[in-house]
Amino acid sequence: MIDKPHVDWFAISPSLALLIAAGMLLMIAVFVPAGPRRAVAACTGFAGFVAAFVFAVVVDVKSPVATTIVHDSLFRDRWAALAQVLIAGSGAVAVLVSYRERLRDEHIAEYFALLTAAGAGMAFFVQASNLMTLFLGLEWFSIALYVLTAIDIDLIGSLEAGLKYLVVGAFGSATLLFGSALVYGETGQLSFDKIGSYGHGHASMLVVGLAMILVGLAFKASAAPFHMWTPDVYQGAPTPVTAFMASATKIAALVVTYRVLAVAFPQDEHLWRYAIAVIACISLAWGNLAALVQRNVKRILAYSSVSHAGFMLIAVAAASPLGERALMYYLIPYAAMSLGAFAVVAARERELGVPVTLQNLAGFGWERPLLGVSMWIFLLGMLGFPLTGGFIGKFYVFAAAYNHGFWWLIVAGVIATMISAYYYLGVVRAMYFRDAAELQLAPAGGSPPRELLLGLGVLICVAVTVGSFFAVQPLIDVARSAAAALPL
Amino acid sequence: MHGPDIQWYVILAGLLFSIGALGVMLRRNPLIILLSVEIMLNSANLLLIAFSRLHGREDGQIFAISVMAVAASEVVVGLGLIVAMGRRHVELDVDKLRTLRG
Amino acid sequence: MASWLTTILILLPLGGALLVAVAPLTSYWLGSLAALISLIEVGFWITSASKFDFNSPALQFAQNRQWFSDLGVSYHIGQYAFSLWFVGMTVVVMAACTIYGWWAGRERGRAYFALMLFLTGAIVGVFTAQDLLLFYAFFEAMLIPLYILIGVWGGSNRMRATITFVVYTVVGSLLMLAAIVVLGLQQGTFDLTKMGTSSSTWLFLGFVVAFAIKSPLFPLHGWLPITYRESPPEVSAVLSGVVGKAGLYGLLRIVIPTFPTVAHDWRYVLLVLASISLVYGSLLAFRAPDFRGVVLYSSLAQAGLIVLGLFAFNDLGFDGAVLQIVNHALVSAALFLLAGMVERRTSTGEFARLGGMARGRPALATLVMTTGIIALAVPLSTSFAGEFLILAGVFRQGWAWAVIGAAGIVLAAMYMLRAISGVLHQEPGPAVTDAALDLRLGELAVVVPLVLCLLGLSAWPNLVSGHAFGGNRALTQVITPTGGYLTTTLGQSGQWTRYAP
Amino acid sequence: MADFLVWVVWFVAAFACLASALAVVSFSNPFYSALSLIGNLASLAVLFLLLSGEFVAAGQLLVYGGAVMVMFLFVIAYLGDRTGESPWSGGPSWQIVGAVLAGGAILAEVCVVVGMQAGGFLTKPQHITRAFGSPEAIGRLFLTDHLIAFEVTSIVLLVAAVGGVVLGSHARKIEGDART
Known part of the structure; x- marks a missing residue:
């Protein structure tokens, strides 16, 4: 007779909600006729994300004390719950943006099923509390994302992006796995808590293992120099998928990175702090410099996401309560800005039917004032201008770095921001400054109807981007209570 | 029963991992890259099982079994992609996949 | 109620910008709406000036709400007496420029007027923020509308202008951001009124570079010529008249009170740079081939003069600097607008193709003449008062500085007279045809109030210079009542004399 | 023996x-x-x-x-x-051989260093019983301590299966390629 373990179902309710939605979507794929399928599938997916959002909020409220469930398999704490809130929110907006994406009708339900499954995997991943659930969660959402990237199977570019993502992603997760095995070998433990309480032993295996785990997570966070897949995959994937990847994956990867470091490797803080700081600097330098020469807007945003990974890693490197708050706060506007920016790109792409470049973005700001102004807000936010949460996020990150004596990271961040002004404002320039003769209007046959849902998603992103500038105190309070779950 | 100690396993796993990693980085045929990824995952499995034995805890073996299932999943998706590309008569060479460019 | 006045002055234009952005009106009516809002803004400023207690050195109309607590950042705004004057010049110049844009019928009016109003709110915020981070937020927010205003409505070379402008200002402001983060965390608060002093040279330089770029000061003025030339004239007027003053305000409000010892140690460097700006700017203005060129290089020269006053480190200098900031805001706004009006008629600003416009155009001639004469600081004008105070102040730092300053004033007379004669006198240039009419009513309505303000100040410059720091107190006593260093330095040389006409 | x-x-x-x-x-x-x-x-x-x-x-x-x-x-x-027919067609270029040798040498060195640090012997673990690694033991752990991992493994397989189905469907002739 096997004693069944007690499972705290409530703690995993966000993942479960999304999984149930995914299951229902698979049913919809089979049983609902092609006509209403898109609408039904989108509604189900949206409902799944909203339910996950609500559950995550409730879990966050009801978990003031961090606990683990099922023999250290998963954490139930606010750090994870807040990340789940953000992931579910990103997913819900991604559903809105996806609604009119030109995918095959016979794949639309599977598309939403995979999107919710990816969301469920991320929600699971951020709760992971041992090396096994860490690896499984990573693979869960990664495999869903590989398929989502390639789901537009009629396009070579989409397949190619999927293959690249798969190869690089598998390489990264194998590295993470090998590192996990080394850590397990040194400590004999899988759970983060117990690894954390293991004293210094034969440190070299632990350190190599830690380094390999970091590399594996850095692949997912697309931090340089492990970002080489990012531009290609972001460009080739269907744009709503890119939007979801850019926001939700980054949230999951960074939140987990910090958790693993803080919970499992507190004794090696003096090592990983510098490693992270160096990765942050490389990301800032590489992301921003490479973005300068890009013409394709999705690639520009991809490199910008690399540089934002650098900014957030500065907060990780600070490894202090202030850094934790800074990281959590930064993620909120960042998720909104990158989702929103890709949503606007998706709108333009659907109008033109060709990849969006700086050239054919000309005049977009005047044609579609709402989307244009929104894009402008997102870009300024990424640049770290006031009236957007991006400004406060950068400010917090710098404050965390300074408080920890990493003044040189402030210098790096400031220089990176200076460089980034050129390409962010270059996009604004492309949208607004062209002469009338250069304007490229929608192709003959008229532009497709304005999309209410996409507009709604963009408005939500604008509201979060701008709102997080004004509502700093409540957001910081939430981030503070989330960070209280961590030992550092 | 006296067998090789843990060092031998770690070194063997490390070498296997390196071979797999080199395969991923140097080969251009996606099929062979996938096979190399399998070698990497297997090397980690070997390590997990060796440590599982060292510590006398079975969770390493559990981990290894999960990894096998995950590896199979990755292969399914990877082969699916390769087949889809093969149907479109794309040359299977990652260096020649140049549709996506800046 | 009175404590809300500052907030209203900031939020009214920002809200107005939002209203203009969404109101379902035609471009013309949006323009009139924007003009109306900017006039209401002026009305609110007059109200606040009437309620202002000029004898009190305290921060007035202040509001303080916590923004986020763990780093000690708050929404803290309020006005000192000099802030009140700066806000006043801002709202007046912005109203004039908005109305000019309306009169000139800028295309894409919705965006244009929304941005102008947004800019107004941001600049007022800069002059009233008492929290460093809030100050920075407004300081950066100014750049957003300016970038678009130049990039969309600018001249043919506007792309390069925007890039140059943005590169300079972003570099400066990010240096300042780094300095703000470090300073605020060292002090434990970002509130300027609670902040102690710092003796860090690096932080001082971070602020000074940012403000010197904005002012602009030699050698950081590289963005100035192309930006002022390519902007629409009313945007040039705003840039030179008000936005540049934000940099000088930063020196006055933040750099000198927060870094008194470092500023005092570095004063010679600043004085040298200011002198170079003054002389070099004047020479460039003298050589400038076009009307706008004269005005834009004179902005550089005037910024140098004002910095001379600030770093004279005595009451005369401070009073004179405040007065001269207000003067120059009005003068350069009026001159840029007039230059725009001339260009509108002749589609060129080059002296080689201009001339003889006085004949048959009495209103234009009168206004150019009056403004120009005030600009060159003839005695009895308000500029003369300001420059005299500055020179008297800097004289105490050493007679040589005063000599340089006086040389600058002489040069100012030369380039301004050259500009006036180049436009108005001599034979009519090839670009001046009979189709180039005199100023229209709308244009008069824009420029005449500015000139009237200048004439009023000429009659009573002590209104500003005597009421810049609340009663007859020194800046240092106003801002850092406890910061002893400057008070003692000033105390020794503190037998200041007031200039009264 | x-x-x-x-x-x-x-x-x-x-x-x-x-x-x-x-x-x-x-x-x-x-x-x-x-x-x-x-x-x-x-x-x-x-x-x-x-x-x-x-x-x-x-x-x-x-x-x-x-x-x-x-x-x-x-x-x-x-x-x-x-x-082509031959398993060795083409053959590796000299650069690749060089890269493999250099990279391999470094990696091997790391492996050996790390491996030598691994302590402990596999020889005398008294606590290892005959049941260690047996199906019963593994199965029991999978259903108790590692229940979550077990379930998630099946989910991952399911996701991959869906992916395989989606990717395996037939290509369609399309006119414009929106992203390439």
Whole structure:
């Protein structure tokens, strides 16, 4: 007779909600006729994300004390719950943006099923509390994302992006796995808590293992120099998928990175702090410099996401309560800005039917004032201008770095921001400054109807981007209570 | 029963991992890259099982079994992609996949 | 109620910008709406000036709400007496420029007027923020509308202008951001009124570079010529008249009170740079081939003069600097607008193709003449008062500085007279045809109030210079009542004399 | 004597393992690579057995040898031989050889250093009973301590299955390529 373990179902309710939605979507794929399928599938997916959002909020409220469930398999704490809130929110907006994406009708339900499954995997991943659930969660959402990237199977570019993502992603997760095995070998433990309480032993295996785990997570966070897949995959994937990847994956990867470091490797803080700081600097330098020469807007945003990974890693490197708050706060506007920016790109792409470049973005700001102004807000936010949460996020990150004596990271961040002004404002320039003769209007046959849902998603992103500038105190309070779950 | 100690396993796993990693980085045929990824995952499995034995805890073996299932999943998706590309008569060479460019 | 006045002055234009952005009106009516809002803004400023207690050195109309607590950042705004004057010049110049844009019928009016109003709110915020981070937020927010205003409505070379402008200002402001983060965390608060002093040279330089770029000061003025030339004239007027003053305000409000010892140690460097700006700017203005060129290089020269006053480190200098900031805001706004009006008629600003416009155009001639004469600081004008105070102040730092300053004033007379004669006198240039009419009513309505303000100040410059720091107190006593260093330095040389006409 | 046999078996398996892995990455024809991987898997299974991982070894042979490799071979057969007959056609260039040697030397050095640091002996673990690694023990753990991992493994497989279905559907003629 096997004693069944007690499972705290409530703690995993966000993942479960999304999984149930995914299951229902698979049913919809089979049983609902092609006509209403898109609408039904989108509604189900949206409902799944909203339910996950609500559950995550409730879990966050009801978990003031961090606990683990099922023999250290998963954490139930606010750090994870807040990340789940953000992931579910990103997913819900991604559903809105996806609604009119030109995918095959016979794949639309599977598309939403995979999107919710990816969301469920991320929600699971951020709760992971041992090396096994860490690896499984990573693979869960990664495999869903590989398929989502390639789901537009009629396009070579989409397949190619999927293959690249798969190869690089598998390489990264194998590295993470090998590192996990080394850590397990040194400590004999899988759970983060117990690894954390293991004293210094034969440190070299632990350190190599830690380094390999970091590399594996850095692949997912697309931090340089492990970002080489990012531009290609972001460009080739269907744009709503890119939007979801850019926001939700980054949230999951960074939140987990910090958790693993803080919970499992507190004794090696003096090592990983510098490693992270160096990765942050490389990301800032590489992301921003490479973005300068890009013409394709999705690639520009991809490199910008690399540089934002650098900014957030500065907060990780600070490894202090202030850094934790800074990281959590930064993620909120960042998720909104990158989702929103890709949503606007998706709108333009659907109008033109060709990849969006700086050239054919000309005049977009005047044609579609709402989307244009929104894009402008997102870009300024990424640049770290006031009236957007991006400004406060950068400010917090710098404050965390300074408080920890990493003044040189402030210098790096400031220089990176200076460089980034050129390409962010270059996009604004492309949208607004062209002469009338250069304007490229929608192709003959008229532009497709304005999309209410996409507009709604963009408005939500604008509201979060701008709102997080004004509502700093409540957001910081939430981030503070989330960070209280961590030992550092 | 006296067998090789843990060092031998770690070194063997490390070498296997390196071979797999080199395969991923140097080969251009996606099929062979996938096979190399399998070698990497297997090397980690070997390590997990060796440590599982060292510590006398079975969770390493559990981990290894999960990894096998995950590896199979990755292969399914990877082969699916390769087949889809093969149907479109794309040359299977990652260096020649140049549709996506800046 | 009175404590809300500052907030209203900031939020009214920002809200107005939002209203203009969404109101379902035609471009013309949006323009009139924007003009109306900017006039209401002026009305609110007059109200606040009437309620202002000029004898009190305290921060007035202040509001303080916590923004986020763990780093000690708050929404803290309020006005000192000099802030009140700066806000006043801002709202007046912005109203004039908005109305000019309306009169000139800028295309894409919705965006244009929304941005102008947004800019107004941001600049007022800069002059009233008492929290460093809030100050920075407004300081950066100014750049957003300016970038678009130049990039969309600018001249043919506007792309390069925007890039140059943005590169300079972003570099400066990010240096300042780094300095703000470090300073605020060292002090434990970002509130300027609670902040102690710092003796860090690096932080001082971070602020000074940012403000010197904005002012602009030699050698950081590289963005100035192309930006002022390519902007629409009313945007040039705003840039030179008000936005540049934000940099000088930063020196006055933040750099000198927060870094008194470092500023005092570095004063010679600043004085040298200011002198170079003054002389070099004047020479460039003298050589400038076009009307706008004269005005834009004179902005550089005037910024140098004002910095001379600030770093004279005595009451005369401070009073004179405040007065001269207000003067120059009005003068350069009026001159840029007039230059725009001339260009509108002749589609060129080059002296080689201009001339003889006085004949048959009495209103234009009168206004150019009056403004120009005030600009060159003839005695009895308000500029003369300001420059005299500055020179008297800097004289105490050493007679040589005063000599340089006086040389600058002489040069100012030369380039301004050259500009006036180049436009108005001599034979009519090839670009001046009979189709180039005199100023229209709308244009008069824009420029005449500015000139009237200048004439009023000429009659009573002590209104500003005597009421810049609340009663007859020194800046240092106003801002850092406890910061002893400057008070003692000033105390020794503190037998200041007031200039009264 | 038993010790000696174990060592012999270990060396043979380890050598086979490395050799087949090298073969996988160096064959130019994926068909031969896949065949070599089978050898690699088999020799790993032998090592697993030496480590009391009976269940894992069986799983290795069934899952990999039975399922994964068959899939690979099917796909290779489906795509047809596109790289010529000889497994060595073309041959590696000198740069690649150099890179492999340099990179391999560094990696091997790291492996040895790390490996030598690994302490402990596999020889006398009293706590290892006959049941260690047996199907019952593994199954019990999977349903108790590692229930979540077990469930998630099945979810991952399901996601991959959906992915396989989606990716396997037929291509359609399309006019414009929106992203390329």
